[in-house]
Amino acid sequence: xxxxxxxxxxxxxxxxxxxGGVLILLSQTAGCSSQDSDRVQGYVEGEYVYVxxxxxxxxxxxxxxxxxxxxxxxxxxxLDDAPEKAARDEAERKLAMNRANWEDVKKGKRPTEIxxxxxxxxxxxxxxxxxxxxxxxxxxxxxxxAASKEELDRARSAxxxxxxxxxxxxxDLATARLGSREDQIAxxxxxxxxxxxxxxxxEWDLAQKTLAAPKAGIVFDTLFWPGEFVSAGxxxxxxxPPEYVKVRAFVPEVRIGSVKVGxxxxxxxxxxxxPFVGKVIFISPQAEYTxxxxxxxxxxxxxxxxxxxxxxxxxxxxxxxxxxVDVQLTP
Numbered sequence: 001x002x003x004x005x006x007x008x009x010x011x012x013x014x015x016x017x018x019x020g021g022v023l024i025l026l027s028q029t030a031g032c033s034s035q036d037s038d039r040v041q042g043y044v045e046g047e048y049v050y051v052x053x054x055x056x057x058x059x060x061x062x063x064x065x066x067x068x069x070x071x072x073x074x075x076x077x078x079l080d081d082a083p084e085k086a087a088r089d090e091a092e093r094k095l096a097m098n099r100a101n102w103e104d105v106k107k108g109k110r111p112t113e114i115x116x117x118x119x120x121x122x123x124x125x126x127x128x129x130x131x132x133x134x135x136x137x138x139x140x141x142x143x144x145x146a147a148s149k150e151e152l153d154r155a156r157s158a159x160x161x162x163x164x165x166x167x168x169x170x171x172d173l174a175t176a177r178l179g180s181r182e183d184q185i186a187x188x189x190x191x192x193x194x195x196x197x198x199x200x201x202x203e204w205d206l207a208q209k210t211l212a213a214p215k216a217g218i219v220f221d222t223l224f225w226p227g228e229f230v231s232a233g234x235x236x237x238x239x240x241p242p243e244y245v246k247v248r249a250f251v252p253e254v255r256i257g258s259v260k261v262g263x264x265x266x267x268x269x270x271x272x273x274x275p276f277v278g279k280v281i282f283i284s285p286q287a288e289y290t291x292x293x294x295x296x297x298x299x300x301x302x303x304x305x306x307x308x309x310x311x312x313x314x315x316x317x318x319x320x321x322x323x324x325v326d327v328q329l330t331p
Contacts, residue, residue, distance in 0.1 A: 039326045042249030042267075042309075046321035048220055049244070050235035053079055053208050059226045064237060068219040073212050076237045079230060081209035088202040095195035102188040109176040117176055121169040128162040135159040217241035218317075240321070242313040247278065249327040250288060253303035259283060259329060265309045268326040269319070275328070276315050282308035 057079030064076055109117070138155040141147035221238040224230055247267050251259055261283060266275040284306040309327065311319070 039268075039328050040249050040251050040255075042247050042325050042327050044319045044321050044323040044325060045246055045248050045308075046220070046240045047244040047246075049215060049217070049239040049241060051076055051211050051214065051237045051239060052233050052235045053211055053230070054232055055079070055084070055205060055208050056230060056232040057081070057209060058229050059224050059236065062222060062224075062226050062236075064219045064222065066219055066221055069217075070213045070219060070239070071216045072214065076211050076213055077224075078211075079209045081206055084202065084206040084209055088199070088206050091195070091199040091202040095192070095199050098188070098191040098195040102185075102192050105185050105188045114173070114176055117169065117173045121166065121173055124162065124166040124169050128159070128166045131155070131159040131162040211236070213239060215239065215241040215243075217244075242316040243310075245311070245316040245319050245321070246281075247309040247311075247319070247325055247327065249307050249309065249325075250304040251307055251329075253287065253305065256283070256305040259305075259307060264330045266328040266330060267309065267311075268328070269323060272318075276311055276319065278309040278311040278315075280307050280329070281310050282306075 059077060060080050061078045062076075063074075063078075064070060070076070135152075135155040135158070138147050138152045142149065142152045217239045219237060220240040222236065223238065224234075224236050230236055247265075249265075259280060261280055263280045265278050265280055267278060268275050286305075287303040288306050310316070
């Protein structure tokens with residue numbers, strides 16, 4: 001099925017609806033004497049829900065056919081979702097990686113690394129103790145003129161070096177027991193949040209490849225077959241919920257002043273014994289098919305105003321778009 005087919009169907013539907021309005025007007029203006037004085041003519045109109053995916057893809061499965069009754073949430077069709085599944089899997093792995101990095105930067109060095117640094121610090125402390133003893137001995141020998149100034153300076157230099165080495169290793173060990181800096185932890189946390197957003201978007205994209213009925217109703221038409229490619233936003237299924245079925249009637253200008261929104265109306269359909277009871281929800285603010293002349297008493301008699309009538313969904317399910325009806329407005 002090509003895309004021209006559904007457009008052709010919709011064009012015919014609009015054409016028939018427009019012709020219905022013209023025929024109603026002609027019958028009202030030319031054959032009023034044959035109608036009951038308290039009735040006006042109209043026709044059933046449906047407002048369709050066109051179900052589409054915001055993403056493009058090939059139709060894999062079509063779960064409904066024309067004329068099927070569906071409930072809200074029932075699957076309608078599925079598009080090829082291989083790219084979206086791959087993107088979702090990639091997003092899950094990246095999120096896991098970023099979470100691991102975030103946990104890692106909050107920790108210090110590994111236990112074995114800590115033990116190695118502690119051992120190095122102990123060695124430095126032992127060397128410092130030895131160099132301190134040698135320095136003290138050289139100072140005593142220098143005071144008794146048993147050691148030269150050069151030997152004393154060498155002992156003092158070795159002591160200072162060992163002391164600085166021990167201080168350095170102690171600071172390194174304290175740093176190793178800490179986690180990363182606050183800004184590094186904040187950056188890792190931001191990476192996790194970004195990865196979570198990417199995953200949420202990937203899961204949403206994947207969900208858009210399987211569409212369900214947003215409302216209960218009848219499947220008015222299916223616009224694509226399995227195997228056909230559907231562009232993003234292109235409708236695949238047209239639904240007609242019963243609450244979106246209404247009657248459009250045309251009331252003469254001389255009677256429109258007595259019609260009120262919320263007023264009860266009885267709708268008679270050919271072949272149905274009992275009338276359908278509805279209520280007026282809309283009155284057009286302007287006349288339909290206005291003659292292109294200055295208004296006079298004769299021209300005003302030709303004016304009609306469109307009104308819309310809705311029904312209980314259980315009753316509306318028995319009405320069909322395009323059906324001609326007679327409407328009796330009750331006070």
